[in-house]
Amino acid sequence: MKASPAQARTVEAGLPAEAEEVAFDIKNFSLWYGQRQALQDVTIRIPAKKVTAIIGPSGCGKSTFLRALNRMHELTPGTRLEGSLRHFGEDLYGPGVEAVAIRRRVGMVFQKSNPFPTMSIAENVLVGLRLNGVRDKRVLQSRLEESLHMAALWDEVKDVLNRPGTSLSGGQQQRLCIARSLAVQPETLLMDEPCSALDPLATAKIEELIQTLRERYTVVIVTHNMQQAARCSDRTAFFYLGRLIEFGNTRNIFTSPSNPQTEAYVSGRFG
Amino acid sequence: MPAPGSRGPDIAFKWVAMFAAAMIVVLIVMVGWELYYGSRLAIAKFGAGFLWSSEWDPVLERFGALPFIFGTLVSSLIALLIAVPLGVATALFLTELAPLKMRQPIIIAIEMLAAVPSVIFGLWGIFVLIPWLRDSLFVWLKRFLGFLPLFQGPIYGLSMLAAGIIIAIMILPIVTSISREILRSVPNLQREAAYALGATRWEVLKIAVLSYARRGLFGAAVLGLGRALGETMAVTMVIGNRPQISASLFAPGYTLASVVANEFTEATTDLYQSALFEIGLVLFAVAILVNAAAQVMLKSMSGSGPVKVN
Numbered sequence: 078m079k080a081s082p083a084q085a086r087t088v089e090a091g092l093p094a095e096a097e098e099v100a101f102d103i104k105n106f107s108l109w110y111g112q113r114q115a116l117q118d119v120t121i122r123i124p125a126k127k128v129t130a131i132i133g134p135s136g137c138g139k140s141t142f143l144r145a146l147n148r149m150h151e152l153t154p155g156t157r158l159e160g161s162l163r164h165f166g167e168d169l170y171g172p173g174v175e176a177v178a179i180r181r182r183v184g185m186v187f188q189k190s191n192p193f194p195t196m197s198i199a200e201n202v203l204v205g206l207r208l209n210g211v212r213d214k215r216v217l218q219s220r221l222e223e224s225l226h227m228a229a230l231w232d233e234v235k236d237v238l239n240r241p242g243t244s245l246s247g248g249q250q251q252r253l254c255i256a257r258s259l260a261v262q263p264e265t266l267l268m269d270e271p272c273s274a275l276d277p278l279a280t281a282k283i284e285e286l287i288q289t290l291r292e293r294y295t296v297v298i299v300t301h302n303m304q305q306a307a308r309c310s311d312r313t314a315f316f317y318l319g320r321l322i323e324f325g326n327t328r329n330i331f332t333s334p335s336n337p338q339t340e341a342y343v344s345g346r347f348g
Numbered sequence: 349m350p351a352p353g354s355r356g357p358d359i360a361f362k363w364v365a366m367f368a369a370a371m372i373v374v375l376i377v378m379v380g381w382e383l384y385y386g387s388r389l390a391i392a393k394f395g396a397g398f399l400w401s402s403e404w405d406p407v408l409e410r411f412g413a414l415p416f417i418f419g420t421l422v423s424s425l426i427a428l429l430i431a432v433p434l435g436v437a438t439a440l441f442l443t444e445l446a447p448l449k450m451r452q453p454i455i456i457a458i459e460m461l462a463a464v465p466s467v468i469f470g471l472w473g474i475f476v477l478i479p480w481l482r483d484s485l486f487v488w489l490k491r492f493l494g495f496l497p498l499f500q501g502p503i504y505g506l507s508m509l510a511a512g513i514i515i516a517i518m519i520l521p522i523v524t525s526i527s528r529e530i531l532r533s534v535p536n537l538q539r540e541a542a543y544a545l546g547a548t549r550w551e552v553l554k555i556a557v558l559s560y561a562r563r564g565l566f567g568a569a570v571l572g573l574g575r576a577l578g579e580t581m582a583v584t585m586v587i588g589n590r591p592q593i594s595a596s597l598f599a600p601g602y603t604l605a606s607v608v609a610n611e612f613t614e615a616t617t618d619l620y621q622s623a624l625f626e627i628g629l630v631l632f633a634v635a636i637l638v639n640a641a642a643q644v645m646l647k648s649m650s651g652s653g654p655v656k657v658n
Contacts (some may be wrong), residue, residue, distance in 0.1 A: 153545060154448065181546035195559040204555055205545035252544040253539070261545060 099165075100265055100295040106160035107348045108138075110153065115141045118160075119321045121314060125165070125264075128287055128296045131308035131328065132303060134342065137316040139299045143267050146297065147183035161165045165264060181209070183268045184258035185310060189274050190250035192242030192257070198234050201242040201253055219284060220260050227293075228256035248279025249327035252286065259294075266290060266299040272305065282295040284309045301314040303343055305330045364574055370559075376636075386625030389618055398626060404591040406611075411623035413630055414544075415591040419508065419601035420631070423583065424576035426512025426597070427519055431576075432569045434516070435523030442524075443531040444553060462521035470585030473514045478505040478586060486598055501596040506588035509597040514586050515576045525570040530564035531557060567645030574638045577631065580605040604631040 101123040108116040123129045131139045141323075144150040145158065148169065157189045162169040169179055179262040192201045202221050211217060221238075225231040242253055251271060258266055260319070271281040272286075287309045290296050300306050306327065308314050313330040314339075315323045322337045323330060336342045368460060384391075390398060390411060401412025438458070439608075442451050481506035493499045534557050542556035580603075588600020603628050615621040 137430055147544065149540065149543060152540070177546050179546075180544055185540075187537055187540060187544075189537055191541040193537070193538065193541065193555060193559065196564070204542075208545060208547055208551055208555075233476035257541075258544065 083175065088190065098100045099123070100125040104161045106158065106162055107151070108156060108158040111155045117319045117320055121324055123295070124312065125295045126291055127311040128291050128298065128309055129312045129314065131299045131307035131314045131316060132306050133316035137302055138319040139316045140269055143242040143269055143297060143299050147180045147185055147268055149185060153178055158256060181261055182263050182267045183267060184261065184263035185269065186254050186258055186269045190254050192250050192253050193242045194241065195214060196242055197237040197239045198242050202256045202260050205257060205315060209261065224256040224260040227259050228252045228258055233341060248275050248282055251275060251279070251283060255286065256285065263294070265295040265297065268296065270299055270301060275300060315342060356422055356595035361580050381631060383625055383629040386631050387592065387622050389622035390626040402593055405586045406620050409617065409619050413627055415593050416557035416602055416604045416607050416627060417546050417630065417657065418593045419587065419603070420577055420603040422508055423515055423587065423601065424573055425510040426509060427515035427568060427576045428573055429515065431469035431520045431523050431572055434519055436527050436565055438524045439531050440553060441535055443526055444557065458521050458524050462576050466518065466579065467583040469514055469518055470582035473582060473586040476511035477513065479509055481505055481510055497595040498597050502586065503598050504601050506586055506598060507598050508601040511583045514582045515579050518579055518582060519575045522566055526571055527565055530561050530568060533564070534560045563621065563645060564641060567642050569582065570642035574635055574642060577638060579603055584609055594610055
């Protein structure tokens with residue numbers, strides 16, 4: 078129907094204008110779990126200091142894609158990948174590049190909040206810095222405050238910093254995990270369905286937080302919740318059966334997608 | 349009974365199962381009672397002093413349990429000091445580090461270690477371990493750590509330390525397999541949280557795995573202690589069987605379990621026999637207390653979890 082102009086726009090949106098800074102520049106990326114191919118020939122440029130949402134039905138490869146961005150998928154034995162993945166110019170899989178170093182620059186927040194149960198709120202936030210060998214009390218204190226402020230949690234916990242991290246509510250725990258990721262000052266924050274275990278109020282808080290995070294960080298968020306993608310992202314990528322079907326401005330994806338599969342998914346006809 | 353006919357088997361099964369479960373409780377209570385009943389003569393004669401007295405003289409019929417309590421606790425403690433670090437390290441290797449293909453063979457080997465009869469360990473202790481300890485390790489310890497009272501005095505080979513080492517080998521399988529279960533119960537999400545912060549493997553173990561599992565691992569150690577306290581045959585063969593309290597680990601000792609096994613056949617008088625019963629009662633009480641403590645520890649791990657740490 079409107080194939081050719083839409084096609085052109087997808088290409089345009091998928092490859093942002095030269096002026097825009099690119100966080101992840103990914104070309105012809107494929108990934109296998111053993112014999113099973115999970116991602117096929119994905120080419121995408123994710124812009125810096127923007128929120129990019131990744132949507133698609135279960136099993137479409139969106140979580141796999143996210144976990145490849147900070148090499149977390151390597152924890153699953155038997156994975157293999159091809160293609161080029163660059164993060165602010167650095168080859169993520171280049172020779173001599175350590176996964177440990179990548180993960181300090183590309184933080185991650187998970188589906189379920191996972192604060193360390195034996196640590197206090199403050200220790201949870203600072204654990205990454207301690208791993209990096211930061212010992213200076215003043216630095217730790219200022220980073221603690223800053224991270225909790227960024228995660229919109231400071232006002233709620235400033236008087237109970239020594240209580241266990243797990244004494245907080247589910248939504249607060251998730252924001253604590255965000256603060257923990259921010260404390261090591263990453264450039265990019267990956268979020269794997271961060272609200273799927275939260276109630277609507279706690280979800281709203283996290284979404285609000287994501288809006289403020291984009292001022293300083295690149296955010297890539299995987300979500301099952303299409304309203305969430307529509308509400309809080311700038312760009313949206315739709316994955317289906319291991320392929321990137323469409324990538325563009327969130328508004329376009331949700332109001333006038335060019336691909337019939339995208340349209341079917343965002344209008345709720347499958348998935 | 350108002351229940352419909354089809355529920356008959358259900359009810360019957362419920363009662364059979366309940367009876368079986370009740371039997372276990374009855375059995376434990378009966379063992380405890382029997383031990384108490386058998387030792388009433390000694391209890392009447394020596395009272396609480398039985399626990400403090402270090403005299404053990406069957407000829408003069410003066411009996412005290414202290415050297416045996418000491419021997420049991422010290423040899424078990426040595427065993428724990430060796431077996432817990434080794435067992436936890438093995439479990440960490442098996443759950444976190446070893447390639448998948450290597451895991452099963454090692455697990456089977458550990459299970460086989462658990463299947464070796466106690467007396468075999470005793471024989472191995474006498475013919476292999478003791479000569480080696482006497483001629484190499486003990487000599488070395490004495491030379492370099494001889495300033496400590498622990499490593500002074502004559503070396504016989506048969507000793508508290510030899511018993512501790514044998515017990516360590518014998519409790520290693522249970523400590524390892526319980527530790528492995530505990531480590532496997534640490535949610536992957538905890539590990540991922542640490543990895544996502546850029547932690548190295550060792551740092552992940554430290555901040556995500558071990559700290560999460562520490563209470564459960566403590567429970568594993570206490571269960572190992574429960575086993576160690578009761579080990580009898582192999583210990584009797586290598587500890588030297590001398591009722592004395594010595595600071596030196598090179599000195600022979602005696603344990604509660606060993607003295608009962610060794611001397612029951614020679615206990616010709618009623619009081620002697622009754623004293624051995626009381627030794628058994630003490631061992632029974634210590635073992636039950638230790639196991640109960642371990643159960644409480646393990647409950648707090650798997651139940652509400654370490655999620656709330658106060």
